[in-house]
Structures are given as C-alpha cells and as structure tokens.
Amino acid sequence: MKGTALLLVFAVLLSFCQAQSETEAEETVAEEEHVELFTTTQTKMGAATSDFGYNLFRALASQEVGNNVFLAPLSVSAVLTQLSMGASKHAQSQLFRALRYHTLQDPQLHDTLKELLAAVRVPGKGLFAARLYLSRRLQLKQDFLALVENQYGVRPKAVLGKDLKEVNDWVSQQTGRKVQGFLASNFPRNSGANAVSAAYFQGKWVTRFGQSGLMDTFQVDNGAPVSIPMMKQDNYPVKMGVDSDLQCTIAQVQMQNDVSMFLFLPDDVTSNMTQLEESLSAEFVQDLSMTLLPAQVSLALPVLRLSYSKDLLPLLGNLGLSDWLLNTELEKISRQPVRLSSVRHKVVMEMAPEGNQYPGFSSAPSHLSYRVDRPFLYLIRDETSGALLFIGRVVNPTGLTI
Numbered sequence: 001m002k003g004t005a006l007l008l009v010f011a012v013l014l015s016f017c018q019a020q021s022e023t024e025a026e027e028t029v030a031e032e033e034h035v036e037l038f039t040t041t042q043t044k045m046g047a048a049t050s051d052f053g054y055n056l057f058r059a060l061a062s063q064e065v066g067n068n069v070f071l072a073p074l075s076v077s078a079v080l081t082q083l084s085m086g087a088s089k090h091a092q093s094q095l096f097r098a099l100r101y102h103t104l105q106d107p108q109l110h111d112t113l114k115e116l117l118a119a120v121r122v123p124g125k126g127l128f129a130a131r132l133y134l135s136r137r138l139q140l141k142q143d144f145l146a147l148v149e150n151q152y153g154v155r156p157k158a159v160l161g162k163d164l165k166e167v168n169d170w171v172s173q174q175t176g177r178k179v180q181g182f183l184a185s186n187f188p189r190n191s192g193a194n195a196v197s198a199a200y201f202q203g204k205w206v207t208r209f210g211q212s213g214l215m216d217t218f219q220v221d222n223g224a225p226v227s228i229p230m231m232k233q234d235n236y237p238v239k240m241g242v243d244s245d246l247q248c249t250i251a252q253v254q255m256q257n258d259v260s261m262f263l264f265l266p267d268d269v270t271s272n273m274t275q276l277e278e279s280l281s282a283e284f285v286q287d288l289s290m291t292l293l294p295a296q297v298s299l300a301l302p303v304l305r306l307s308y309s310k311d312l313l314p315l316l317g318n319l320g321l322s323d324w325l326l327n328t329e330l331e332k333i334s335r336q337p338v339r340l341s342s343v344r345h346k347v348v349m350e351m352a353p354e355g356n357q358y359p360g361f362s363s364a365p366s367h368l369s370y371r372v373d374r375p376f377l378y379l380i381r382d383e384t385s386g387a388l389l390f391i392g393r394v395v396n397p398t399g400l401t402i
C-alpha cells in the first residue's frame with residue numbers, strides 16, 4: 001500500500017513537471033512558430049517508417065482484438081518499397097503515401113532508406129530480411145530485378161512451385177538462423193507477387209537484471225491470473241512518466257547499441273488499449289522521450305521469448321491501399337497484370353536479463369516500483385534515427401514461445 005501511495009505522489013509530481021514543460025514548450029512554439037522535430041534526412045526517414053509502422057500496428061491490433069500482436073515494421077517498409085520500384089508513377093505515389101514517404105520530399109529516398117536499413121542491421125538492433133517472390137507465370141522484366149538488386153542488394157526471385165525450403169533457408173540465413181520455418185506451405189500456384197519480411201531481435205540491456213526466471217503472477221483481462229517467468233531488479237535506472245489522458249505509466253529502458261524500449265503500462269488490467277494505440281506516432285514518441293524523467297525503480301518485466309507470424313495483406317486496405325490492390329499497375333515488373341497475393345511477416349524476439357552494467361548500489365530498496373504484471377504495450381526504437389524497430393501488445397504472455 002505504501003508503495004502505491006508513493007507512486008501516486010511521484011505521479012502527481014511527474015504530471016506537474018510535465019504540465020510545466022508543456023507550458024514552456026507551448027511558449028517556445030509560439031515564439032518560433034514551428035519546431036522541427038526531425039531535421040536530418042535520416043531522422044525524417046526514421047519518422048516516416050515509424051508512422052507507417054504505427055498505422056500498420058493499429059490495423060493489426062484492431063483486427064486482433066484481445067490478442068497478443070507483434071510487428072517489425074521496418075522490414076515491411078523495406079519489402080513494400082522494393083515493390084514500389086516496379087509500379088507506375090500513379091501506383092508508386094499511392095504506395096509512397098501509405099509508406100509515409102510523401103512527406104519527405106527526398107530525391108534520394110532509396111539511398112536514405114538503404115542507409116537506414118544498413119545502420120540498424122546490427123545484432124542487438126535487429127536482423128531484418130525483406131524480399132519479393134514473383135510467380136513464374138509472369139514474364140518478369142530483367143531491368144526490374146536488376147534495379148532492386150542494385151539498390152537493396154537483394155534480387156526478387158521467381159517462384160518455382162516448391163519454394164518452401166528455399167524461402168525458409170534464405171530467411172533463416174538473413175536473420176542469423178533465428179527466424180525458422182517462415183513459410184508453413186508453398187506459395188499458392190496461381191500467386192502473383194509475394195512480399196516476404198522477417199526480423200529477429202535480441203534485447204540487450206545496458207543495466208543487467210539480478211533476478212531472472214522466477215515465476216510470478218500476471219493479471220489477464222477477464223481471466224484468472226497466470227504464472228510467468230519475470231526478470232527483476234531493484235534501483236534500476238529508467239526514465240518514467242505518467243500520462244493521465246491515456247491512463248498509463250510509461251517507462252523507457254535503455255538497451256545496448258543505442259536502442260531503447262518504451263513500455264506503456266495501463267493503470268487498469270485491460271486488453272483494450274485502443275486509445276493508447278490511436279495516439280502512437282513518431283512525433284508522439286519523440287515528444288514523450290523528451291518529457292520522461294530519470295528515476296530509480298524496482299523493475300519487474302516478463303521474460304519474453306516469442307515468435308509471431310501473420311499475412312499482413314488484409315491490413316493494407318486500412319492503410320489507404322484498397323484502390324491500389326484492385327489495380328496495382330506493377331508495370332515495370334511484368335507486362336501482365338501483377339496481383340499482390342501475400343505480405344507474410346514473421347518476428348522472433350528474445351529478452352535476456354544480461355546487461356553490461358550493474359545497477360547502482362543502495363542499501364535501501366527503491367521506493368518506486370514498475371511492475372509489468374498486466375497487459376501492456378511496448379516498442380523498441382533506434383535512438384539514432386528514431387526508427388521504430390519492433391512493436392508489440394502483450395495481452396497474455398503464457399501463449400508466447402519460439
């Protein structure tokens with residue numbers, strides 16, 4: 001009880017500080033008219049791919065009411081961008097709008113994306129795979145295959161009918177053997193274009209957790225509490241804040257390789273995080289990262305090991321691509337009409353308690369506690385570019401496994 005009361009005091013304090021900094025921020029905005037949050041081509045690209053990712057996540061989350069959902073959106077951006085290289089001007093602008101590139105005005109868009117992908121392709125940030133598999137019934141234009149290969153270093157591949165092993169081997173090899181069994185069956189015989197994207201992420205903390213794997217309770221929405229392995233540490237340095245509108249407490253935990261995890265923990269036990277999901281954007285997270293305050297907490301996190309796969313094709317309509325899906329105008333790929341027949345995606349993620357630093361010593365336990373013991377939302381962000389690397393909603397961790 002005492003801990004809760006203190007957290008409330010802390011919350012009031014935090015919201016007071018936030019309110020103050022908001023007032024200050026408003027004044028600054030008024031003075032300078034306009035504050036650019038994203039100033040370099042790289043951070044603008046990071047914001048565009050993130051906004052695409054949040055839109056895709058919202059579409060998936062609203063379709064999968066009450067379920068766990070995970071995405072590595074950057075790999076989806078990558079494969080759909082490859083596809084856009086085969087589109088007519090009109091179709092390309094439809095795709096660019098969905099991918100949020102229309103705001104960039106970047107004549108070197110493909111080079112900027114290529115650099116971003118190279119910058120985050122590091123074990124500890126993520127291992128991404130993105131490739132197009134095209135029906136062998138199509139007469140493929142060699143120029144297109146070469147164009148994509150020269151730009152992104154991966155050549156779209158003709159589907160030969162029995163592709164399961166070849167696709168799964170390629171995805172496995174691209175992800176350091178971590179994403180296995182990508183396809184459960186061959187692509188359908190009459191398929192057109194299949195967009196393949198996958199990613200592996202291993203969370204490496206800056207500050208290690210002293211305790212890991214001990215079973216603890218996790219409250220699920222409308223059900224009996226479940227028992228899951230947790231990692232715990234006292235006096236853990238985080239950045240923290242309370243969002244009274246969204247009714248959640250937010251913590252940012254620093255990871256190695258200039259990556260951080262943002263946790264959004266609703267005050268109540270609920271699997272309905274619609275309001276929170278609706279507010280997510282590159283700008284919101286960037287603003288947030290500047291208002292969170294350093295704190296030492298007693299931190300408890302579920303030990304996540306998860307594998308998740310989904311065909312994202314049915315979600316593209318929610319991203320304004322309904323018309324495009326009916327008439328893809330992928331005229332640079334083939335003279336014949338090319339239908340997009342799947343957008344398969346798979347993510348694997350592991351969180352271990354290891355870190356390269358020990359938490360600060362203190363004889364007294366932290367007064368504040370941050371226990372992620374009920375449904376929550378999290379995201380992993382590359383701090384250098386601001387790009388959203390992973391995002392997930394955990395409603396019930398018991399079903400999660402690799």
Ligand SMILES: *[C@@H]1O[C@H](CO)[C@@H](O)[C@H](O)[C@H]1NC(C)=O
Nearest residue numbers: 065066271272273274275276
């Ligand atoms: C989720 O909560 C929102 C309000 O935040 C409400 O409008 C919506 O109906 C809820 N959805 C479900 C499935 O309960």
